[in-house]
Amino acid sequence: xxxxxxxxxxxxxxxxxxxxxxxxxxxxxxxxxxxxxxxxxxxxxxxxxxxxxxxxxxxxxxxxxxxxxxxxxxxxxxxxxxxxxxxxxxxxxxxxxxxxxxxxxxxxxxxxxxxxxxxxxxxxxxxxxxxxxxxxxxxxxxxxxxxxxxxxxxxxxxxxxxxxxxxxxxxxxxxxxxxxxxxxxxxxxxxxxxxxxxxxxxxxxxxxxxxxxxxxxxxxxxxxxxxxxxxxxxxxxxxxxxxxxxxxxxxxxxxxxxxxxxxxxxxxxxxxxxxxxxxxxxxxxxxxxxxxxxxxxxxxxxxxxxxxxxxxxxxxxxxxxxxxx
Amino acid sequence: xxxxxxxxxxxxxxxxxxxxxxxxxxxxxxxxxxxxxxxxxxxxxxxxxxxxxxxxxxxxxxxxxxxxxxxxxxxxxxxxxxxxxxxxxxxxxxxxxxxxxxxxxxxxxxxxxxxxxxxxxxxxxxxxxxxxxxxxxxxxxxxxxxxxxxxxxxxxxxxxxxxxxxxxxxxxxxxxxxxxxxxxxxxxxxxxxxxxxxxxxxxxxxxxxxxxxxxxxxxxxxxxxxxxxxxxxxxxxxxxxxxxxxxxxxxxxxxxxxxxxxxxxxxxxxxxxxxxxxxxxxxx
Numbered sequence: 001x002x003x004x005x006x007x008x009x010x011x012x013x014x015x016x017x018x019x020x021x022x023x024x025x026x027x028x029x030x031x032x033x034x035x036x037x038x039x040x041x042x043x044x045x046x047x048x049x050x051x052x053x054x055x056x057x058x059x060x061x062x063x064x065x066x067x068x069x070x071x072x073x074x075x076x077x078x079x080x081x082x083x084x085x086x087x088x089x090x091x092x093x094x095x096x097x098x099x100x101x102x103x104x105x106x107x108x109x110x111x112x113x114x115x116x117x118x119x120x121x122x123x124x125x126x127x128x129x130x131x132x133x134x135x136x137x138x139x140x141x142x143x144x145x146x147x148x149x150x151x152x153x154x155x156x157x158x159x160x161x162x163x164x165x166x167x168x169x170x171x172x173x174x175x176x177x178x179x180x181x182x183x184x185x186x187x188x189x190x191x192x193x194x195x196x197x198x199x200x201x202x203x204x205x206x207x208x209x210x211x212x213x214x215x216x217x218x219x220x221x222x223x224x225x226x227x228x229x230x231x232x233x234x235x236x237x238x239x240x241x242x243x244x245x246x247x248x249x250x251x252x253x254x255x256x257x258x259x260x261x262x263x264x265x266x267x268x269x270x271x272x273x274x275x276x277x278x279x280x281x282x283x284x285x286x287x288x289x290x291x292x293x294x295x296x297x298x299x300x301x302x303x304x305x306x307x308x309x310x311x312x313x314x315x316x317x318x319x320x321x322x323x324x325x
Numbered sequence: 326x327x328x329x330x331x332x333x334x335x336x337x338x339x340x341x342x343x344x345x346x347x348x349x350x351x352x353x354x355x356x357x358x359x360x361x362x363x364x365x366x367x368x369x370x371x372x373x374x375x376x377x378x379x380x381x382x383x384x385x386x387x388x389x390x391x392x393x394x395x396x397x398x399x400x401x402x403x404x405x406x407x408x409x410x411x412x413x414x415x416x417x418x419x420x421x422x423x424x425x426x427x428x429x430x431x432x433x434x435x436x437x438x439x440x441x442x443x444x445x446x447x448x449x450x451x452x453x454x455x456x457x458x459x460x461x462x463x464x465x466x467x468x469x470x471x472x473x474x475x476x477x478x479x480x481x482x483x484x485x486x487x488x489x490x491x492x493x494x495x496x497x498x499x500x501x502x503x504x505x506x507x508x509x510x511x512x513x514x515x516x517x518x519x520x521x522x523x524x525x526x527x528x529x530x531x532x533x534x535x536x537x538x539x540x541x542x543x544x545x546x547x548x549x550x551x552x553x554x555x556x557x558x559x560x561x562x563x564x565x566x567x568x569x570x571x572x573x574x575x576x577x578x579x580x581x582x583x584x585x586x587x588x589x590x591x592x593x594x595x596x597x598x599x600x601x602x603x604x605x606x607x608x609x
Contacts, residue, residue: 084404085406086403088408090339095334103412143411
């Protein structure tokens with residue numbers, strides 16, 4: 001049984017279609033990255049999975065329960081870190097965790113959960129109204145972890161977290177996945193999900209435009225990286241351009257850009273460039289996945305339908321079967 | 326039981342925000358001050374209760390507004406509802422947990438205020454206060470409070486933003502208290518009904534008008550206080566007060582049970598409407 005399965009899930013607000021006939025399957029036990037820019041429909045989808053919003057059309061089944069009609073059963077076995085929420089400002093952090101334990105009829109130790117998310121015990125005894133965004137995220141993660149949920153839904157969990165907090169979050173996601181939980185990790189930043197997710201789905205303008213493993217998406221897009229070098233003068237770069245895996249070389253005023261289609265081509269390209277010119281500084285942009293992400297979600301793609309030449313995103317959607325019902 | 330958890334969290338959150346302290350304090354201070362200011366005016370504490378009831382009729386619904394209007398709309402406006410409803414609470418548990426918390430504070434405020442009035446009267450009035458009379462007064466005031474807390478929390482459950490909830494609550498106050506009772510000479514329900522009757526070429530009897538007036542929870546409260554003074558009316562000392570309660574038609578709308586039902590119905594009915602609206606509402 002999949003943890004999440006949606007069938008033609010659609011949400012319209014008046015004329016605006018926030019989620020358009022979404023067909024998505026998240027397998028039991030996987031860590032699924034749910035990617036897309038702000039306004040793509042990610043939170044609307046999550047709100048339908050939890051019964052906060054009623055679908056205009058289609059269905060969502062979460063942990064075997066209909067999300068619209070049996071949302072309480074869904075929430076009993078789900079841990080949620082929502083987006084755009086507030087805590088009760090005059091309750092302490094610890095009181096929130098205690099209430100979650102009571103409501104779920106669980107037997108967790110609140111102090112253990114608070115420690116696990118890296119919140120200091122004295123901070124947990126202060127009122128949540130004075131918390132920073134990062135502390136709020138940590139506390140809510142503790143609430144989400146109550147009762148070892150079968151499904152963790154994390155909506156933009158890294159927002160407000162410092163690098164240490166983001167690392168702790170990734171560790172917790174891995175621990176939960178090892179325990180057997182399914183993790184549904186929504187983010188608009190690819191870097192946050194690529195390290196922990198088994199698969200990702202990319203959403204844009206209410207539609208899933210790609211669902212695959214990160215490696216497969218990378219291959220599929222033939223993603224490339226760019227080596228930028230500051231050089232003295234205008235060198236002859238023919239030797240660099242002739243290397244295997246180098247797609248193009250652009251020479252500008254005092255700098256050179258080498259576009260590589262294979263990671264292994266970068267060092268030979270640098271050596272060849274070093275032979276040809278005095279290199280004063282280099283910069284490698286590992287923009288491969290970001291580029292990929294941008295190509296799926298860029299504003300130049302998809303928004304101004306009909307696309308004149310059937311741009312990359314619709315093609316990819318057809319290839320992964322994510323687009324229409 | 327998650328209704329109790331919702332109620333406890335809501336109460337704790339409200340208590341620490343001084344909203345509770347404010348409402349309980351204001352109500353207690355008002356009732357206490359009315360008693361203090363009438364120490365040398367009247368010998369009998371029940372006469373002061375009569376003044377208190379008029380004051381509560383007009384002002385208590387206003388005092389209750391800040392305590393109640395954000396109960397649910399505030400959570401929806403700020404986003405705390407995603408924390409509360411992300412937990413396995415049903416919408417009924419959430420709404421009625423909120424109601425239980427706000428109602429609990431209100432009932433405590435009424436009991437405390439009447440208690441303070443009793444103590445002031447006991448210490449300073451010529452004639453000692455009657456426990457039964459004060460208890461009855463607390464009871465009818467509790468019914469009145471129940472009606473308005475139900476209406477306001479119901480309005481809060483129907484709205485998704487602070488501003489709309491505030492508008493709804495003050496709208497409800499204006500319609501149910503001054504408009505319905507006819508406190509304002511120009512804009513009132515009875516004026517409107519009279520005009521409508523004129524247009525239809527008929528006339529409303531005084532009895533019909535009073536019956537309609539008695540259907541507001543505020544008017545029902547005023548009428549119901551007759552129940553408090555049964556043992557002392559008619560009184561030759563307080564003729565004005567006596568006239569208020571004895572010079573009335575012997576009709577169903579002057580029966581205590583009828584007034585109590587009106588107040589209960591407003592509270593229960595509004596909560597149910599609010600709850601049904603909330604179960605259909607979209608969160609997020």
